[in-house]
Amino acid sequence: MGKALIELSGIERIFYLGDSEVHALRQLELRIDPGEYLAVMGPSGSGKSTLLNLLGLLDHPNEGTYRLEGRDVTTLSPEEQARVRSERIGFVFQSFHLVPRLTAAENIALPMTLAGIDPAQRAVRVKQALKDYGLFDRASHRPNELSGGQRQRVAIARATIMQPAMILADEPTGNLDRATGEEVMRLLEELNSRGVTLIVVTHDTVLGARARRQLLMEDGELIHDSGKK
Amino acid sequence: MRAPDLIRFARDAATGNPLRSSLLVLAMAIGVAAVVVLTALGDGARRYVVNEFSSLGTNLVIVLPGRSQTGGFNPGSAITSTPRDLSIDDAQSLLRASAVRRVAPLTIGTSEISYGGKLREVMVAGTTAQYIDVRTLKLAQGRFLADGDWRRGASEAVIGARIRNEVFGAETALGQLIRIGDRRFRVVGIMASTGQGLGMNTDEVVFVPVSLALAMFNSNTLFRVLVEANNREAIEAAKTQVTEIIKLRHEGEEDVTVITQDAVLATFDKLLGTLTLAVAGIAAISLAVAGILVMNVMLVSVTQRTSEIGLLKALGATGATIRSAFLTEAAMLSLAGAVLGYLLGQAGAALLRQLYPVFPAYPPDWAVLAGLGTALITGILFGVLPARQAARLDPVQSLAKR
Numbered sequence: 001m002g003k004a005l006i007e008l009s010g011i012e013r014i015f016y017l018g019d020s021e022v023h024a025l026r027q028l029e030l031r032i033d034p035g036e037y038l039a040v041m042g043p044s045g046s047g048k049s050t051l052l053n054l055l056g057l058l059d060h061p062n063e064g065t066y067r068l069e070g071r072d073v074t075t076l077s078p079e080e081q082a083r084v085r086s087e088r089i090g091f092v093f094q095s096f097h098l099v100p101r102l103t104a105a106e107n108i109a110l111p112m113t114l115a116g117i118d119p120a121q122r123a124v125r126v127k128q129a130l131k132d133y134g135l136f137d138r139a140s141h142r143p144n145e146l147s148g149g150q151r152q153r154v155a156i157a158r159a160t161i162m163q164p165a166m167i168l169a170d171e172p173t174g175n176l177d178r179a180t181g182e183e184v185m186r187l188l189e190e191l192n193s194r195g196v197t198l199i200v201v202t203h204d205t206v207l208g209a210r211a212r213r214q215l216l217m218e219d220g221e222l223i224h225d226s227g228k229k
Numbered sequence: 230m231r232a233p234d235l236i237r238f239a240r241d242a243a244t245g246n247p248l249r250s251s252l253l254v255l256a257m258a259i260g261v262a263a264v265v266v267l268t269a270l271g272d273g274a275r276r277y278v279v280n281e282f283s284s285l286g287t288n289l290v291i292v293l294p295g296r297s298q299t300g301g302f303n304p305g306s307a308i309t310s311t312p313r314d315l316s317i318d319d320a321q322s323l324l325r326a327s328a329v330r331r332v333a334p335l336t337i338g339t340s341e342i343s344y345g346g347k348l349r350e351v352m353v354a355g356t357t358a359q360y361i362d363v364r365t366l367k368l369a370q371g372r373f374l375a376d377g378d379w380r381r382g383a384s385e386a387v388i389g390a391r392i393r394n395e396v397f398g399a400e401t402a403l404g405q406l407i408r409i410g411d412r413r414f415r416v417v418g419i420m421a422s423t424g425q426g427l428g429m430n431t432d433e434v435v436f437v438p439v440s441l442a443l444a445m446f447n448s449n450t451l452f453r454v455l456v457e458a459n460n461r462e463a464i465e466a467a468k469t470q471v472t473e474i475i476k477l478r479h480e481g482e483e484d485v486t487v488i489t490q491d492a493v494l495a496t497f498d499k500l501l502g503t504l505t506l507a508v509a510g511i512a513a514i515s516l517a518v519a520g521i522l523v524m525n526v527m528l529v530s531v532t533q534r535t536s537e538i539g540l541l542k543a544l545g546a547t548g549a550t551i552r553s554a555f556l557t558e559a560a561m562l563s564l565a566g567a568v569l570g571y572l573l574g575q576a577g578a579a580l581l582r583q584l585y586p587v588f589p590a591y592p593p594d595w596a597v598l599a600g601l602g603t604a605l606i607t608g609i610l611f612g613v614l615p616a617r618q619a620a621r622l623d624p625v626q627s628l629a630k631r
Contacts, residue, residue, distance in 0.1 A: 058543060058624040079547045086545020097540045097628065101245035111544045113234045158544070 005069060005165060005197055006032040006055065012063035013050055013220070024050040026220045028064070032199070034165065036227075037192045039211035040201045047220040048201045049170060055199065056089050056168045057081045069165065086115050090159030092188070094171035096151045098143040098158075104150075105130065105139040108157045115162065129157040133187070149180030156187055166197035173207065185210065230550050239557035246530070250562055253526045257566020257608060258573055260516035261600045265574020267512045268596035269581065271505030276589040278497050282490065287365065288330075289490040290467050292323075292454040292475065296484055313479045314450035317379050317439060322478060323456055326470035328463040333360040334379070334439045335453040338446040340410040342388075342435060344396050351392060352434045353409060355442020363457045366431060371403050371418030374438055382438020386414035390422035391432040409435060410445050464489050509596050513603055519566070520607030527559055527615035531622075538619050539627025548620035555616035556609060563608020567601045574600075 011028035014021050024047045032038060040048045053059035054066065057073060066074045073084055091097075098107045105126050106113075112122045130136045133153045143151055152172065159167055169188060173181030185207065192198040202208050213227035230238070243250045294315040320334035336355040341348055354360075358376035361368070373387055386407060393402045405416050420431045443449065458467035468487050475485045531538070538551055574592065581590040 053625045056543065058628070079549070082542070082545050082547040082550075085543065089545075091543045093628070097536065097543075099537055099540070101241050110541075113238070114230055114541065114544055114546045114550060116231050116234075118231070119234075162545070 003034075003070060004031050004067075005034045005036070006030065007067040008054075008064065009067075010064035011054065011061045011066065013047070013054065013059065014062050023220045025054070025061070028220075028222060030215075030222065030225075032197065034197055035192070035195050036197050036199075037189070037212045038197075038199045038215060038227075039208035039213070040199065040215045040217060041203060041205065041208040042217035043203065045219075046217040048217050050220075051217070052168050052170055052199065052201045055166075056091060057085050086111060087162060088165045090162065090164040090167045092152070092155050092159050092167060092169040092172045094174040096143070096148075096155045096175070098151055098154060100143050103140045103142055104135055104146065104154045107143070107154050108161055110158060111162045125161060129161055133157045147180075148176050149183060152176060152180070152184045153187065156184065156191075160191060160196070164196070166199060167191060169198070169200045171202055172200065173202075173204070181207075230546075230553070235550075235553060235557050236561070238554055239561055242530075242534075242554070243558050243562055246533075249526055249530060253523055253562045254566040254569060256519040256522045257516075257563050257604050258570035260512070260519040261567050261570025261604050262573035262577060263515045263570075264509055264512040264600035264603075265571060265592045265597060266577040266581070267508045268505055268600075269574070269578035269590040269592035271501065271508040272593045272596070273581070273588050273590035275498060275501035275505060276591075277587070278501055279494060280589070282494050282497065288458040288461055288464055288467075289363070290329075290456040290458055290464060290471060291488050291490070291493075292320075292456060292471060293452075293486050293488070294450055294484070296486055313482070313484055315454065315475075315485060316449060317443070317451065319475055319478055320451060320454045321379055322474055323454065323471055326467060326474060328458050328467035328470055329456055330459050331359045331363050331457040333357055333363040333455045333457075334451045335360065335455060336439055336442045336446065336448065336450075337452045338442065338448075340445065342392065342396060342407055342409050344405065344407045345400075347396055349392070349396060351409070353442055353445065354434050354436050355439040355445075356436055357439055360436070360455070363455045366423070367421040369419045369421040371416070373418050374436060375417075380440050382440045384412065384414045384441065385417040385438065387418035387420060387436040388416055389420050389430075389432040389434045392435060393419050409437065412441065412445060464491065505593070505596070509599065512600075516600070516603045516607055519604070520611040523559055523563060523608050524611035524614055527555060527612055528618065530558075531555070531615050531619045534619075535622060535627045536630045538622050539624045539630070542622075542624035543628060552616045552620040555619050556612050559612025559616070560605065560609050563605050563612075566608070567604035570604065571597065571601060 008028050008030040011025050012023070013025035015024055028051070040051060042048050050059060054061060061074060065072055068084065068088065073081065076084065099110065102110065108129050109122050109126045112125065130139050133156065135150060135153055135157065138146060138150055143154070146154065167188065172188065173184055176184060188198055188200070189210070200207070200211060208214055214224070215222055216224035292315065317334055320332055323329055323332045333356055338353050339350060340353045342351045356374065357379055358374050361373040369390060374385060375383055386409065388402065397405070402416050402419060407414055407416060414437060423431050456467060456471055458464045468489055472483065472487050476483050541551055578590045578592055581588065
């Protein structure tokens with residue numbers, strides 16, 4: 001077995017609601033290799049979104065360690081974690097999360113802008129991304145002038161523009177009709193086929209079944225892992 | 230994030246919500262405009278007074294009877310505290326001083342002027358031929374009082390422009406005989422109109438020879454002696470010499486007060502300068518209020534843009550980047566407000582100057598700089614709290630918000 005991309009061990013995530021404790025994640029052990037295609041499924045409140053946030057370094061475990069590419073990222077400072085997010089992780093959200101006042105091109109360029117990449121290089125990469133995602137004639141449109149599918153394509157282009165090691169997608173087709181959802185999934189799977197690790201959170205079993213490995217969660221626990229050897 | 234990107238991002242964020250941004254800019258603009266206009270008023274008043282004093286005459290030293298400051302013990306003051314008269318002889322003796330060019334005695338009183346059955350109360354100024362040069366006044370018609378023995382004087386009078394209009398109307402005034410009090414005078418000259426001024430307004434004054442005026446008011450003491458020094462550098466020397474001469478003539482007692490125009494000017498300058506400063510301070514309060522508004526508007530902006538902030542964090546923005554984005558926005562809005570306020574203030578000052586041409590309502594440079602600076606500093610200072618709040622937002626919760 002080669003080097004793991006993600007290694008979670010003994011992860012606990014506890015939320016406090018009033019004086020009651022909610023275990024969003026319990027004793028989670030997980031190993032994901034580079035290039036895998038995972039679907040995390042389960043009913044709402046099962047902890048799948050918490051897991052995704054944790055993997056994306058947006059949330060911190062109360063217990064346990066998270067090793068990303070062999071490096072313990074739970075102990076990193078917020079600035080270093082931001083850098084890991086910037087360089088290694090791409091997010092795709094159910095509600096797209098585009099900045100409404102920026103054009104499609106500017107939205108795609110946003111991670112590079114934040115990372116301080118110089119404008120000439122930004123322009124080249126955005127142009128390529130617009131071409132790759134069929135958005136070339138939509139470059140100067142704002143999100144409210146785009147269809148749902150186009151918006152999500154912009155979001156995917158944005159998630160991949162920094163060439164991350166993994167894409168974390170939270171219900172990427174939740175706000176789309178079947179046809180556009182299919183198209184978006186095909187784009188994501190195509191990325192995966194080029195070596196990007198793809199982790200999709202969904203409660204759609206049909207969508208989940210497309211993944212090569214399924215994780216089933218319930219009450220913060222991993223109750224089924226199809227890839228477990 | 231690179232600086233140009235940061236600025237563009239902040240600009241887009243600011244223009245993305247025009248109502249919020251324009252309110253903020255307006256608040257800041259009002260504050261800066263208030264500082265500019267109010268200091269223009271204050272400083273305009275200062276300049277106005279200074280100009281008016283300068284127009285009293287140049288290189289002026291003024292002698293007035295009585296001492297306003299104690300100058301140590303003096304045998305004379307032990308015997309009497311009543312000041313001696315400041316006589317015409319005293320005034321004439323001042324011409325001996327080397328630093329003195331001209332001397333003009335002055336006595337003031339009110340009396341009645343009558344001509345052709347018309348009666349009017351007037352201010353009567355007794356003086357000599359030198360007065361017009363010392364005060365740098367201008368004649369409209371005729372001549373000023375004749376030069377001659379100060380202790381005797383011809384029954385001649387020079388009348389102010391307004392007196393001339395009111396008493397003579399359309400008639401010729403020159404050469405007419407008028408009655409002032411119980412004496413008759415011939416009008417030999419008419420002063421040019423000076424308009425409203427802080428100094429003595431000559432429009433409503435009748436000038437007569439000093440000896441006649443003293444006799445008319447049954448007095449021996451002059452109201453003032455105006456002394457013109459040879460030049461600006463000689464003012465202090467003239468002051469010393471004048472004091473010495475009067476002291477000698479008054480048995481060693483220094484019972485007159487000698488003031489220089491510069492000293493009077495300096496006092497007024499200081500007084501009105503302080504006033505301007507106080508007014509600027511009051512105006513600055515509006516800037517503080519604008520600062521608090523900046524804070525509130527930015528806090529609302531942080532709340533409205535919570536999900537965007539969460540997204541930026543997910544895309545790899547550090548807390549510092551988000552903080553500087555919000556700070557840049559606050560600074561840009563404050564700067565825009567400051568510039569707009571500056572223009573508004575200058576326009577307001579220009580309008581004031583248009584409405585009151587004699588009033589030099591120019592805002593002083595220091596006030597403009599201080600106003601702009603305070604606007605920027607308050608804007609940024611009050612932007613810190615919202616920016617920090619934005620940077621501290623939890624990305625998971627922020628993203629969950631729509």
